Amino acid sequence: MSYNVSNLLYLITIVTFILALRYLSNPAHARRGNQIGAVGMLIAVVVTWVKTGGTSWWALALGMLLGGGFGAVAARRVKMTAMPQMVALFNGVGGGAAALIALAELHRILPEPGRPKIDIAAAIALSGLIGSISFAGSMVAFAKLQELIKGRPITYPGQKVGNLLLLGACAALGVTLVAGVQAQWLLWAIVAGAALFGVLFVLPIGGADMPVVISLLNAFTGLAVAVGGFELENNVLIVSGMLVGASGTFLTMMMGKAMNRSITNVLFGAFGQVTAEAAAVAAGDGGTVRSASAEDVAVMLAYAHKVVFVPGYGLAVAQAQHDVRQLADLLETKGVEVSYAIHPVAGRMPGHMNVLLAEANVPYPQLKEMDDANGEFPRTDVAVVVGANDVVNPDARNNKSSPIYGMPILNVDDAQAVVVLKRSMNPGFAGIENPLFYNPKTVMLFGDAKASIVKLIQDVKTL
Amino acid sequence: MSHGTLLVFEVTILVLAIFLGFEVISKVPTLLHTPLMSGTNAIHGIVVVGAMLVLGLGHKGPFMWVIGFLAVVLGSANVVGGFVVTDRMLEMFKKREPAKQVDASQNGKGA
Numbered sequence: 223m224s225y226n227v228s229n230l231l232y233l234i235t236i237v238t239f240i241l242a243l244r245y246l247s248n249p250a251h252a253r254r255g256n257q258i259g260a261v262g263m264l265i266a267v268v269v270t271w272v273k274t275g276g277t278s279w280w281a282l283a284l285g286m287l288l289g290g291g292f293g294a295v296a297a298r299r300v301k302m303t304a305m306p307q308m309v310a311l312f313n314g315v316g317g318g319a320a321a322l323i324a325l326a327e328l329h330r331i332l333p334e335p336g337r338p339k340i341d342i343a344a345a346i347a348l349s350g351l352i353g354s355i356s357f358a359g360s361m362v363a364f365a366k367l368q369e370l371i372k373g374r375p376i377t378y379p380g381q382k383v384g385n386l387l388l389l390g391a392c393a394a395l396g397v398t399l400v401a402g403v404q405a406q407w408l409l410w411a412i413v414a415g416a417a418l419f420g421v422l423f424v425l426p427i428g429g430a431d432m433p434v435v436i437s438l439l440n441a442f443t444g445l446a447v448a449v450g451g452f453e454l455e456n457n458v459l460i461v462s463g464m465l466v467g468a469s470g471t472f473l474t475m476m477m478g479k480a481m482n483r484s485i486t487n488v489l490f491g492a493f494g495q496v497t498a499e500a501a502a503v504a505a506g507d508g509g510t511v512r513s514a515s516a517e518d519v520a521v522m523l524a525y526a527h528k529v530v531f532v533p534g535y536g537l538a539v540a541q542a543q544h545d546v547r548q549l550a551d552l553l554e555t556k557g558v559e560v561s562y563a564i565h566p567v568a569g570r571m572p573g574h575m576n577v578l579l580a581e582a583n584v585p586y587p588q589l590k591e592m593d594d595a596n597g598e599f600p601r602t603d604v605a606v607v608v609g610a611n612d613v614v615n616p617d618a619r620n621n622k623s624s625p626i627y628g629m630p631i632l633n634v635d636d637a638q639a640v641v642v643l644k645r646s647m648n649p650g651f652a653g654i655e656n657p658l659f660y661n662p663k664t665v666m667l668f669g670d671a672k673a674s675i676v677k678l679i680q681d682v683k684t685l
Numbered sequence: 686m687s688h689g690t691l692l693v694f695e696v697t698i699l700v701l702a703i704f705l706g707f708e709v710i711s712k713v714p715t716l717l718h719t720p721l722m723s724g725t726n727a728i729h730g731i732v733v734v735g736a737m738l739v740l741g742l743g744h745k746g747p748f749m750w751v752i753g754f755l756a757v758v759l760g761s762a763n764v765v766g767g768f769v770v771t772d773r774m775l776e777m778f779k780k781r782e783p784a785k786q787v788d789a790s791q792n793g794k795g796a
Contacts, residue, residue, distance in 0.1 A: 239728050240709060246721055247712040253775035256724055260768045263731065267764075270734045274741025278750075282741055285754050286733075289761030296762075297769035302777075308770055309723045312730075316763040319732045322756035326739045326749050341692055440726055447732045448702075452695060454735050460695055461702045462731040468706025469725045473718065566715050573718030580777040587780060591715050 223272050231269045232458035238262025239462050243469070249586050266458055289315075302581045303538040306571040307367035310360045310436050313443050317356025320446035321413050324350035327453045328399075328409050337402035345452035347396035347412060353446035354413045356439050358420030363435050366424070367570060375428045382490060388419045427489065430612070433571045434477050434488045441470025473572060480566035480592075482618075482628040511647065514665040516674060519641050520681030523549075526603035528559040530595065532632055533579065535569050536609020536645075540671035543582035546608060549679050550584070556682070561588050563595030563605075563632050565613035592632060599636035607634060607642045607658075609671050615656045625654060640664040643671050720774045727767025733760030 238258045245255020271282065293312065300308045324346045331338050338346075365371045392415040399408045427435055444466025451459030478485045523529055531546060550560040562584065568575040576589050590598065599605060607614055610632075617624035618631045634640050640663050647659070658664055667674050713721050737760075740753030 235731070239731075240705065242724060242728070243706075243709040243721075244712070246717050246724060247714070249714075249717060249775075249778040250780075252717055252720060252778065253772065256720075256727075256768065256771045256775055259724070259728060260772075263727070263764055263768065266731060266734050267737070270737045270741075274737060277741055279741075281750070281754055282737055282757060285736075285740065285757030286761040289733075289758035289763075290765040292758075293762035293764065293766030294769055297766040297773065300770065302774070305719065305723070305770070305774070308766070309719075309726055312723075312763050312766045312770070313726050315759040316726070316729050316732050319736050319756040319759040319763065322752050322759070323732070323735045323739055326752040326756070329749055329752070330739075339688060437722060440722060440729075443732075444725065444729045447729045447735075448699060450732060450735050452692075454738055455691060455695070456735065456738070457695070457698060459731055459735055460699050462728050464699050464702035465706040465709070466725040466729040468703045469710040469721065472707055472710045473722060476715075476718075564715075566718075569719075571719050571722065573715055573721070576716045577719045577774050577777065580774075580779070583777075583779065585780050586716060586778050589716060 223269065228269050228273055229457055232266060232456075235262040235266040235269075235458050236461045238265075239465060243465065302578050303541070304368070305577065306432065306436060306569075306574060307364045309571065310364040310367060310432075310439070313436065313440050314357045314360025314364065317353045317360060317439070317443040317446055320349050320353030320443065320450045321357060321416075322353075323450050324353065324453065325406075325409055325413065329406060332404050332406060334404065337404065340400055342453060343400045343402075344396075345449050346409065347399050349446045349449040349453065350409050350413045351392055351396060351416045352442050352449065354416035355420040355423070356442040356446060358417040359424045359435070359439050359442070360420075362421050362424040363432055363439065366429055367432055376425045381422070381426060385419060385422050388415060388422070392416050392419065423489070429570075431488050433567060433569075433574070434474055434481075434485070436571065437470055437474045437477060438485070438489075439470075441467050441474060444468075444470055477567060477572050480572075480630065481626075482630060511659055512662075512665050513668055514641070516667065516677040517681050519665070519667050520678050520685060522604050522639060522641065523553055523558065523606070523678070524556055524682050524685045526553075526558055528561075528598075528602045529553055529604045529606060530590075530598065530602045530634075530637065531560070531562045532605055532607045532610050532614060532634055533562060533564070533568065533575055534608065534610025534613060535574075536611070536643075537671055538569065538575075538578050538609070540609060542608065542672040542675050543578050543584075545672055545675040545679065547579070547582040547584050549675055549682065550588075552679060552682055561590050561595070561598070563590050563592070563598075563634075565592055565610070565632055568610060568613055592630060596633050596636070599633050602637040603639065605634040605637035605640045607640065608675070609643065611656055612654060614658055615654065616658055616661075617654070617656070621657075634658070635661055635663060638663070641667055643667050643669075643674050645670060717778075720771055723767060723771045723774065727764060727771055730760060730764030730767050733757065733764050736760040 242255040242259030448463030618626045618629040736756035
């Protein structure tokens with residue numbers, strides 16, 4: 223297949239990818255978009271297959287069967303709650319592939335009489351570097367989310383300086399390579415150093431900030447792939463990779479905004495280490511906690527006009543999405559208006575909570591984004607907080623010393639009454655005290671979220 | 686086409702792709718940010734094309750073969766896993782079961 227024909231066919235692939243992203247603007251036809259993208263990917267694979275001219279076809283087939291088989295099985299089996307780590311994993315392997323391609327390309331062009339073209343050498347060094355960071359970083363993110371290693375930030379003295387030196391060393395090796403030193407070991411050192419950097423860079427980031435990290439690493443992999451396109455002089459890699467790079471960067475910035483924190487603060491702040499001062503302030507204005515029985519709460523809900531559920535990751539952990547939807551349906555039959563208020567960073571990934579509720583057949587028009595939801599709280603009778611903590615913490619508005627001060631939150635305390643379903647008084651994932659629990663409007667319903675909801679359903683039914 | 690000309694073309698489309706990416710993504714509602722992430726994740730699986738080229742074209746001993754093979758395995762996992770996961774998620778987003786057409790923001794059936 224000639225260079226021009228294959229590039230024209232690759233253009234079809236590029237168009238399908240753009241359509242796939244475009245179709246995501248509306249949940250009604252988003253799925254079709256994804257399928258169009260998959261067809262585009264198939265076209266690219268077939269074109270490339272033909273391009274390779276049948277040499278080592280069996281190795282290609284075997285490789286694709288192995289990788290594709292693993293991908294398909296893992297993607298089918300994964301629970302929706304575990305989606306973030308699955309995305310991290312697939313993201314990591316993509317970055318790893320980009321780094322491997324860089325290693326192979328350098329091996330192919332060396333030794334070059336004179337020296338390798340500067341742009342090719344630069345592309346090789348960069349995609350090796352970025353791909354490797356993305357691979358190792360994603361694997362650590364995966365391990366943290368899968369709870370193979372501790373989610374809390376891991377810090378040690380000299381961490382930032384050490385990381386910076388390591389990255390600088392990798393960059394210096396890259397420059398050496400581009401300057402024309404023809405040695406394969408240079409790239410191996412870059413890849414190894416970058417992998418180490420990826421690990422050290424993600425380790426200190428707390429579990430609650432993982433969504434931002436995954437989003438950023440997604441952008442990294444996209445970038446590594448785009449740069450890989452320069453090595454191989456391949457347009458489809460450049461455009462597709464850069465689309466992903468741009469979108470990942472955009473998402474990362476949006477999430478930073480949703481938490482009112484700069485990306486540097488997320489990445490280097492080791493968030494989630496509670497400062498003694500903030501804890502003292504939070505504990506100081508203590509007050510009393512009121513707890514209620516399921517019967518009391520059932521009465522509150524059944525005689526309300528409007529109930530808003532505020533789900534957090536705790537809901538997903540308890541696998542209570544389906545029960546919450548049942549409770550909501552039951553309340554609707556009693557004439558109660560029900561909606562769900564979703565904070566942009568609820569869950570372990572941007573928009574994660576929406577996916578989990580959609581899985582439980584909650585119709586998506588009931589899922590309210592933060593600004594809409596906050597407009598509705600003042601005319602809400604009962605706000606039911608299920609497994610959410612930081613995203614409803616009034617300290618974000620009032621307590622300047624709180625680590626989450628300034629983060630936009632769901633103003634559940636604007637509602638007439640707040641019910642918080644919680645296992646115990648332990649602070650949440652980020653380890654921050656929440657004065658909402660001491661608010662006179664608030665009643666606590668202690669216990670496992672799922673068990674509590676099931677109890678509520680029974681009690682509402684008997685009313 | 687000389688190498689320099691090609692490079693300029695490549696840089697041009699790279700820059701255009703950045704703007705296109707921002708443009709397209711800014712229209713995606715927060716509701717669909719997780720599928721967006723996993724969908725773009727599937728798209729960078731296009732790296733498998735590069736891996737196939739390395740394995741299928743370049744022949745310079747077993748080293749490249751092993752590296753290329755590994756890259757194909759990783760890239761294929763990225764592609765297939767990415768698209769399948771995204772499809773599973775998007776499949777779940779439904780409006781309302783046909784029985785009840787009332788918009789959710791209004792009252793339900795009434796007691």
